[in-house]
């Protein structure tokens with residue numbers, strides 16, 4: 001029997017969607033279907049063809065097609081949702097909730113129709129609430145609906161620490177819990193450089209500044225870009241999660257997972273450490289938190305709950 005390549009659909013062919021599609025193809029994680037609205041069909045086809053034409057030069061074997069027809073996504077192994085509005089300077093991610101929730105509902109119905117057994121990874125903001133909306137609309141089991149925030153937030157933290165210590169980013173590990181907002185909880189106590197706790201290497205004041213910069217990392221890029229939000233690091237983060245799932249790597253990566261009692265929360269999508277593998281979220285890892293850390297996580301969880309109230313209206 002012929003072995004078939006994996007199929008990955010990326011919904012939304014804008015900055016994050018197109019960048020993700022290209023990285024997925026470059027890593028030969030599967031053939032990629034890039035989907036956008038009918039009005040954007042030609043540019044989407046153009047981007048996909050352009051990517052495919054890079055394959056002989058870069059030496060990757062992956063087909064990339066652009067479309068507005070969900071029939072082309074049928075039987076996807078993985079679907080990544082990037083469709084929706086990004087914020088502009090002066091906006092919070094939460095300002096996007098109503099518009100992007102409608103988009104989540106419509107794209108999820110199409111995804112489920114054509115790929116009822118797929119795993120969905122959501123990027124669209126406000127991502128904790130949007131992941132919940134996709135979960136609710138899809139009717140999928142919780143392990144097959146996952147949100148991306150922690151890989152990106154941790155990557156920002158690791159970059160800033162590496163810069164501070166003038167060391168390789170590879171040797172820095174970070175740990176960010178909570179919602180993808182300014183209340184996220186970077187946990188310095190669980191962060192290391194070359195196995196050495198960061199608190200032994202960086203002054204408390206500097207560490208506080210790095211934590212603050214991480215929390216506001218998305219806004220820093222929004223202000224620099226002027227019209228849109230980050231896409232290179234978000235796309236790289238999606239691809240790391242996709243690789244863990246498609247190759248059943250069982251990596252410990254932070255994901256936005258549906259909590260039913262873990263960390264004391266019920267019925268909430270929130271960023272936590274997880275094991276990501278072929279079934280999606282295979283396990284949520286629970287850790288003991290100090291009183292201060294739990295209070296910070298509660299603030300972040302409350303911020304997500306407040307956004308979710310809009311969905312209930």
Ligand SMILES: NC(=O)c1ccc[n+]([C@@H]2O[C@H](COP(=O)([O-])OP(=O)(O)OC[C@H]3O[C@@H](n4cnc5c(N)ncnc54)[C@H](O)[C@@H]3O)[C@@H](O)[C@H]2O)c1
Pocket residue numbers: 011012013014015016017035036037040082083084085086087096100103106107122123124125126127148149152180228229230231234
């Ligand atoms: N969770 C994260 O860490 C993270 C990181 C980066 C961006 N984001 C979010 O991802 C989303 C996309 O960001 P972007 O920079 O790619 O924006 P973008 O404007 O470049 O692209 C969005 C694309 O979605 C398409 N779209 C809109 N409605 C659609 C629909 N119904 N079906 C299919 N496609 C549709 C648009 O035509 C556009 O091409 C935003 O909400 C942004 O805030 C989240």
Ligand SMILES: O=C(O)C[C@H](O)C(=O)O
Pocket residue numbers: 086087093125152180217218219221222229230234
């Ligand atoms: O900041 C944004 O609006 C986009 C994204 O969530 C990010 O953190 O870069």
